[in-house]
Amino acid sequence: MGMTPALYQRFGTEMLEALRRDGIEPSQVDIRLNGTGAVFFAGIHKTLPREEDLVDSPEVTRRLREWFGDSQDRPLRRPYDSMWRLGLEPVPSDVDLNINSTAVVRAARAHWRAHHSDRYPGDFMGGHGYLDKQTVMGAFSALAEWASRWEGELGRPLSLGVFESSGPFDATRLGRALSSHLRDTDWIIHLPDTPMAWRTPRSRITAPLNSQGAVLESSSPTAPATITALTFPRSLRNNPSRTDSDSSPQPRPPSKIQRNDPSRGR
Numbered sequence: 053m054g055m056t057p058a059l060y061q062r063f064g065t066e067m068l069e070a071l072r073r074d075g076i077e078p079s080q081v082d083i084r085l086n087g088t089g090a091v092f093f094a095g096i097h098k099t100l101p102r103e104e105d106l107v108d109s110p111e112v113t114r115r116l117r118e119w120f121g122d123s124q125d126r127p128l129r130r131p132y133d134s135m136w137r138l139g140l141e142p143v144p145s146d147v148d149l150n151i152n153s154t155a156v157v158r159a160a161r162a163h164w165r166a167h168h169s170d171r172y173p174g175d176f177m178g179g180h181g182y183l184d185k186q187t188v189m190g191a192f193s194a195l196a197e198w199a200s201r202w203e204g205e206l207g208r209p210l211s212l213g214v215f216e217s218s219g220p221f222d223a224t225r226l227g228r229a230l231s232s233h234l235r236d237t238d239w240i241i242h243l244p245d246t247p248m249a250w251r252t253p254r255s256r257i258t259a260p261l262n263s264q265g266a267v268l269e270s271s272s273p274t275a276p277a278t279i280t281a282l283t284f285p286r287s288l289r290n291n292p293s294r295t296d297s298d299s300s301p302q303p304r305p306p307s308k309i310q311r312n313d314p315s316r317g318r
Contacts, residue, residue: 054206054208055206063202064083064241064242066198066202067083067195067198067241067242068081068083068242070192070194070195070197070198071156071192071194071195073194074159074191074192074193074194074195075159076153076155076156076159076192077155078242078244079244080153080154080155080156080244081151081152081153081155081156081242081244082151082152082153082217082219082240082242082243082244083149083150083151083152083240083241083242084149084150084152084238084239084240084241085147085148085149085238085239085241086148086149086150086213086238086239087145087146087148087211088130088131088132088145088148089132089145089146089147089148090148090238090239091239092131092132093127093129093130093131093132094129094130094131094132095129096129098129098130099128099129099130100126100127100128100129100130100131100134101116101138101140102116102126103116103117109139109140111139112138112139112140115137115138115139116138119138132145133145143208143209144207144208144209145208146208146209146210146211147202147206147208147209147210147211148211148213149210149211149212149213149241150213150215150219150220151212151213151214151215152214152215152216152217152218152219153214153215153216153217154216154217155217156183156188156192156214157183157214157215157216159191159192160183160187160188160191160192160214163190163191164187164190164191181215181216181220181221182213182214182215182220183213183214185211185212188212188214195212199212
């Protein structure tokens with residue numbers, strides 16, 4: 053969301069380059085876009101509020117009515133960025149990445165045993181099946197720098213979930229409707245056996261071609277308005293906390309990586 057094909061390619065390429073500088077080869081990782089950023093709507097557990105839920109928030113109610121009017125034909129699940137644009141959340145929706153790699157997990161385990169042997173006396177994965185964010189950032193400095201830089205470039209938080217190569221647990225085996233296990237329908241950024249997967253037919257982004265069949269270069273690094281214009285009324289396309297007269301630079305959204313307590317799971 054909010055990336056041109058050219059920016060999306062650079063995003064993935066620089067992520068693989070950062071992992072390589074940290075000692076992880078592209079052949080050792082499976083990287084997928086997860087969450088609302090991949091499918092536009094949030095999961096079934098996150099519903100879009102209605103007027104009756106907002107009796108104490110008249111300004112939010114006004115924005116909601118400006119968006120939908122009196123129509124009751126509304127999405128049940130939250131669209132990407134909708135809570136931020138309504139003023140109910142302080143930052144835009146995140147870019148939620150799953151990095152599935154036993155090599156990354158082993159390297160992180162070796163790093164923390166060598167430098168902080170008392171930090172993980174028991175289950176290194178915290179019983180959650182993934183590494184906590186501070187563990188990842190502490191063990192992989194190039195990846196941490198990449199994430200921080202791209203949070204600034206995209207203007208939204210990045211959330212990195214690192215799992216074993218088998219990926220997240222399949223919660224449907226327990227009868228749950230919500231599960232982030234690996235699927236063929238996932239938005240795949242990179243596969244070990246399909247380098248630079250975003251250039252293959254599996255990519256969800258199709259770059260525009262010229263008459264000779266070559267990819268057209270974009271003159272603009274990002275085009276979030278192309279997406280938001282299709283979804284939100286004009287007055288909600290910018291940060292709802294700003295006025296037209298406020299031209300001062302806006303602070304970068306706080307990193308999800310920084311906000312999470314190291315002792316807590318994802």
